[in-house]
Amino acid sequence: MSAPAQPLRLGIAGLGTVGIGVVKIVQRHAEMLTARTGRPVTITAVSARDRTKNRDADLSAYAWETDPVALATRDDVDVFVELMGGHEGTAKDATIAALNAGKDVVTANKALLAHHGQELAELAEGAGRVIRYEAAVAGGIPVIKSLTEGLAGNAIRRVMGVMNGTCNYILTRMETAGLPYDTVFEEARQLGYLEADPNLDVGGIDAGHKLSILAAIAFGTKVSFDNVVLEGIGCISIDDIRRAADMGYKIKLLGVAQMTGRGLEQRMTPCLVPAASPLGQLQGGTNMVVIEGDSVGQIVLRGAGAGEGPTASAVMGDVLDIARGLRLPTFGQPATSLADPIPAAVSAPAPFYLRLQLVDKPGALAKIASALGDAGVSISRMRQYGHADTTAPVLIVTHKTTRDAIDVAIAALPGTGVVDGAPVALRIEEV
């Protein structure tokens, strides 16, 4: 008989839904996990703010640490599982302490990676440790693994994604229920779908964190969240959702990262996508990531982006890789070899959707067309709607143009004297 394999011992900091989800998997599937990795996966110690809180799992067999740093550095912990969140303070301190103490780290903390990914990766790799973070991006979808490993033979052309379920829920619900943004936002708040700071969701920050992590892997550059162009969904009206649908599009908070001749482009902005595309068909809180490689073409990954089970599944995928001895640099290649990204000053050309309120008088449409033409924007499709008022909604889909040209055109429109209020301009992403 051979000696039993050494167990892999976890220390889990943070016992919210995800932490408890991880505990449940370890408890429920002990035998299966051992069969798959060749060694038992156990929990040594846990930590959370409030020990007395009633939690949906039996934690009595685990040591309790009040201080996550103490947890992270325990001699009987092999892997520090960081599920506290927040990109400064304890989460960061405990992660650094764990790496310095020779522990591997598994985290669901997108903000931590987006803000300190390079520093942490260098620290980990210098110490011969790994940081794994599948749960930080798109919940249960194995997108980090697919991009870093499965598609590693590809020069990545573009990574896109709907990666904030709350925003997609809000936009979908506005459309299906015909409700304005503010009402649905309030619904989402009451359903507990929003972060304590809702701007993390609806401002695109949370999804922007995720995009910056994917971009680093895809393009071999240092994570640069500061260079993500962020626009939230607060500007999206039910009118735009309906008009876009009329033209065959859906509006999504879409992340796009691509390396262009002008540099690295990272955008997390509301975009129109074709209604019949996989991204256009995505309803509710589900996430989707689209990866385009020079050999593989387009790969689409779809699944739950949040929640106890899906996020814990991703955490466990990382834990099991460590148990099996599968070890890679944080972003797929050594952190010291990652390039400083040169942010693209302008985004790649695209068609745009324009909505404006036309003052209905003779020659008005011609004035619009002329103002757009002067800005170098040419019209692909235009639609004027019937109206009861003195103004009429007009929709325009342009040919491919630049954001700059669109901004020039929008700035010129008030001068025509035939546009009421501020026009709306949204990029149409070709997917």
Place this chain on the structure above:
Amino acid sequence: MSAPAQPLRLGIAGLGTVGIGVVKIVQRHAEMLTARTGRPVTITAVSARDRTKNRDADLSAYAWETDPVALATRDDVDVFVELMGGHEGTAKDATIAALNAGKDVVTANKALLAHHGQELAELAEGAGRVIRYEAAVAGGIPVIKSLTEGLAGNAIRRVMGVMNGTCNYILTRMETAGLPYDTVFEEARQLGYLEADPNLDVGGIDAGHKLSILAAIAFGTKVSFDNVVLEGIGCISIDDIRRAADMGYKIKLLGVAQMTGRGLEQRMTPCLVPAASPLGQLQGGTNMVVIEGDSVGQIVLRGAGAGEGPTASAVMGDVLDIARGLRLPTFGQPATSLADPIPAAVSAPAPFYLRLQLVDKPGALAKIASALGDAGVSISRMRQYGHADTTAPVLIVTHKTTRDAIDVAIAALPGTGVVDGAPVALRIEEV
């Protein structure tokens, strides 16, 4: 200065589109691959049937072997890349020879794995070698990796997939062009979409191979292709495609593997799926795999299932894992620990779609309903179509029932005297 890392040296047998695709990636991306794996990936030797054939890549730097076994056992080859195909003969011999000579193996050969997976896995693991086969299932989609690694924390409930692009092309084309099966089959043949033995495609064998491989990983059982229930798409008429669409469904050649209380169920059969589901929306030659886990819920993976680039991308993913030292047992857990599958004698209950030609006389529908009722089949929805003839098409969607009960009902229908010809019965898979 540290010594340069040892290159990983490939020997490639089979220089069809996939083999040449691999050569092109190695040549085009030498620098990127080295950055990602920390060592150069090189090609030492190649082999194919016809040396004189004009190929779309410069092979002059590689040794040529006429005998794939000789290639597989060369001292200067680390990884034998088997892209010849076929589950007996040279592909098998060379794979065994490679493993015995201490080489790792990367293959795109689904038939080889489906028929000899257990034997090869035991051989490889006994020799401390790996066999990797991402390219064998669903082309460029990283499904083997997702299932084996990313989702390893889940008890898998069900794996489904559209994994033969040719069949999905035929079914989609029948619908969009309104053409009968035979015509589209002939089109597909002329376009070169069909295997030399078309039954591998339209009979479901090729897709069945893939399903049996996924089932082994998902359920920790030995590959058992012989237990896959196979039905081809030759029985699908344009009428069924249209009628199914009327009821909100699409017809797909759908693979389903699930572990039930009655044992392991593996089916590769034409099924109806909701038109609005990701599987229902899949058009043309694209592949899709749906994985359902107890924690993660439903993960959907979509991409090109064949072709030079996508398949070569999958081969390279495996090669790069080996270059990076990521090594796992063939089916995720040691081959000797895989269970003998107990095939389910009956498939899980489901709603069924029935189409029959009703002889139009008073009380006819009642007789049908009664015959179904006697077989224990209850009706959820029924639709009778207008007709110019003495018979009328009738569509029935049943409540959940068993295939056995449906078969009993179908056997009883001719006895009613009101059914013309043979009824069609197709399972409706709840996705």
